[in-house]
Amino acid sequence: MNKKQRNALITIAIGAAIWFAPVPAGVTVVAWHLAAVFIATVVGFILQPLPIGAVAFIAITFSTLSGLLKVSDALSGYGNSTIWLIVCAFLYSRGFIKSGLGKRIAFGIIKAIGKSALSLGYAIAFSELIISPATPSATARGGGIMYPIVRSLAGALGSEPNETAKKIGTYLMQVGYHCDAVTCTMFVTSMAGNPLCVALAAKTLGVEITWMGWASAAIVPGLLSLLLVPLVMLKLTKPELVSIPDAKQLAQKELDAMGPMSRSEKYLTAVFLGSLFFWATSGLTHIGATPVAMAAVCVMIIVDVINWKDVLSEKGAWDAMFWMGSLMTLASALAKSGIIKWMANSAGSAISSLGLGWVASALILLLFYTYIHYCFASVTARISALYAAFIAVSVAVGAPPLMTAIIFGIFADVPISLTHYGNGCAPIYYGAGYVSQSEWWKNGFVMTTITTLIYLTIGAACLMLAGHMDLSSSTIGAFCGIVTAWSITHNLPWYLAIILAIAFGIGFGAFNAFIITRFRFPSFIATLGMSSVIRGLLYFFSSLGTADGSAQNINFLNDTLYAIGNKKLISEFSICVVIMLVIYCFKFIHSWEEKRNQSAAPAGAAPAAAPAETAAEAAEEEENVTDDLELVAVITAAIAASEGTSPDGLVVRSVKRAHTSNWKR
Structure with missing residues (x-):
């Protein structure tokens, strides 16, 4: 048996093993079989028992003969x-x-x-x-x-x-x-795919890039x-x-x-x-x-x-x-089958369940999102299939929305270097015949890894320095929830417990604002330090009363808070969601009145001159509006604590969906 025959058997064996393996729950048989064909095709590209054009054409032909693809769909890649x-x-x-x-x-x-x-x-x-x-x-x-x-x-x-x-x-x-x-x-x-990231970020997270x-x-x-x-x-x-x-x-x-x-x-x-x-x-x-x-x-x-x-x-x-068109057909069919989203959701759920904190969780998601590009022949297709899901999961575990949206947008392009089908430009340079496939993949992996490390270190720092962000919001929310729960377990009325939690939230927010505006600390440094302090306080409050001083859950049940969090008032909206909508309406009316007053100013009238420092402070305040969101976080934390769930629960997500594009983050 020569080398090509051995490589052909290895390619077929890998494809067959996946094809006949048990289909996971949540994945259709067709999607699983398409994944088997795609993986076998990529293995064939690596081992090359035949020229890659022939390997790709055989894969497309098999997909039509086995009923995985219609002939019109199988040939659609060549018309891309x-x-x-x-x-x-x-x-x-x-x-x-x-x-x-x-x-x-x-x-x-x-x-x-x-x-x-x-x-x-x-x-x-x-x-x-x-x-x-x-x-x-x-x-x-x-x-x-x-x-x-x-x-x-x-x-x-x-x-x-x-x-x-x-x-x-x-x-x-x-x-x-x-x-x-x-x-x-x-x-x-x-x-071409970068504007798509901008649009998806606005729709998914309500942030403007x-x-x-x-x-x-x-x-x-x-x-x-x-x-x-x-x-x-x-x-x-x-x-x-x-x-x-x-x-x-x-x-x-x-x-x-x-x-x-x-x-x-x-x-x-x-x-x-x-x-x-x-x-x-x-x-x-x-x-x-x-x-x-x-x-x-x-x-x-x-x-x-x-x-x-x-x-x-x-x-x-x-x-x-031939080979790029075939690969595009398979990659497109794989994305449409839903197996890519299943992989993304499974990875997100698994990472979220580890409780690693948002930095580690978002990093794992980002690396998975980067190196899964081996499975894609189009950057735009990968963005369409994964971008929205991954930024949503990252924000759900506590990552700052704007930073997450930009980083995942940049990392949509970082792994282009990986393969000779990484984007539309790759087959052109590869087709010149100067670089072997093995050398291309080796160099691509090295360059992608170097670029990844640069963006995760220097890039993350530049992103933080380029704009203001609050890295303590999730810990403040969690702390307010702990304060509420601890107060109620010590026989404080539920409404006083919430007021106390709100007071703590306002206090932390005010301290952040003072440090940032008075001493001109970069916001990410000030709020990162505050986040560390609050984590220590969380441990302190959750360990009070324990024999060995170790942290533990604070379990309690308050009928009023339970009703606020679960009782439905309007259709499927619970009381807490209605409260958030009312708060939002007041905010919207206030903003509308301000705009109306500005537009009602006499035509041609010059606005009153403001000192440079005052204008700068106003601009900074506009960038760092946190009061509304902290209030939402406090109420959410209180209700979540009553249900024994995460503070990043239903309430905030529901309000964000209601009109997420107008929230100041």
Whole structure:
């Protein structure tokens, strides 16, 4: 038995083992079998008993024969717009090579800064950074703009696929791809799926992620990651051509030999600039990246930059179409089957039950959310399937909503580097033939892990420093619940117990506000310290009266609080929910009256000038409004304590659903 036959048996055995394994509760048989086919396909990609295009096509064919997919659904992946953008990017590159424009640009770059492999790597990184905010399609940016230039650079330095790939081509291809992945994380407008995260965050958590808010959180760790890409790849790929001492002379000689720009080069320059313009203005023109790329290919054929034989002979494009289209079909079917949501919900429930605290719980969820990208061939598909569920679970365990929304949005893009199907740009760079699959996956895992560590350390700090947040709100709520329960067990009337709890909540909030506004402490430092203090007080109160001083549950039952928490007044709304809605209505009326008074001011009247310090304090106060939410937390804690449940229970969730977008967090 040869190696390929052995790998084929391993692939089939893994798929069969999952196929015939017991189907978990909450998962349909079809979903489980689709998961078996998908996992077997990924294993086949790794072991490669056949070329990956053949493995993917066999998987799609088996899915139709077994009844898992209809023929129309099985072939839908080949009609995906991203697939055709990939094909057009390959043809774009063919035009750059055939016309000589790519070679001219490459030698121009080498002449300017081509002292070494590292300097070329930084030229690629800098170019990606410059165009990324204005190019919302990562496939168009990486595959349509940067790839032809990177490919031409490799060719200009005598590095071709396979035999001479290690000379410098492997290094340049990996730098180009991983720089594209990093720039996707840095701006809302640098990747098509990022605006979807913004929309889902608003719907799920009621938080608004601004362009500047995202950029403020991501720019420092993103720049650091981008600076590290050429260095890390230099160590991992080890190009033979590290130093290029005579690069400028070589480049000038080649440019002189090429002479003036040819007719094809001029046509392609116009096509390239036009494509760049329409890709950058897609938000205004509403023309997608794929139609622009298709139009560019059509123009190149019409003006004879490339011909139809060139289109047919571009084997990399059609190979990528087969395996990427098949994988997109399987990944899409897997997401629609519900098994991904089942995995997310199961992971969330399991992590929540561990009682690790919100930091550890959110970190575990984030890592799971990152590395599950091995199961996805589209970043947007992963966002659609998992983003809302994961941020909801993270906030439920106590994570700050805005920070959670931005971090999970950034980490939607971080694992793009993992695989050769991580996003639409990956098959283009991989299809060039400079990097083996095993090397791609190894380098991708290393780069993803490095980027993850940078964002979890430096990135988290930047996010906290970029905006105000209260890290003590959940512990204040829990403490107020303990105060209520402890007071009632010591024969204090329930209404006095609630008043006492509210007093503690107001006191903690006022102390936080004093520290932040008077001494200008960063809010996350002040509230993190307060959270630690309150945790100690929680232990103290819950250990009072015990023989050995250990903390224990405070069990009690108060009929009035039980009725408030459980008795229904309006349809399915309990008394406590109605109370929260009344509070909200008062808040809404107050805000409406303020706006009406402002709008009633005489036209053209200048507002009264406020001292700079007063204006700053007002802005800070607006950012840190906590009174309403602390009041809700106190009442919630009191009711939750009466039921023996978590303070982060039904009441707050119900009120947030009622009109979550207007709550100040």
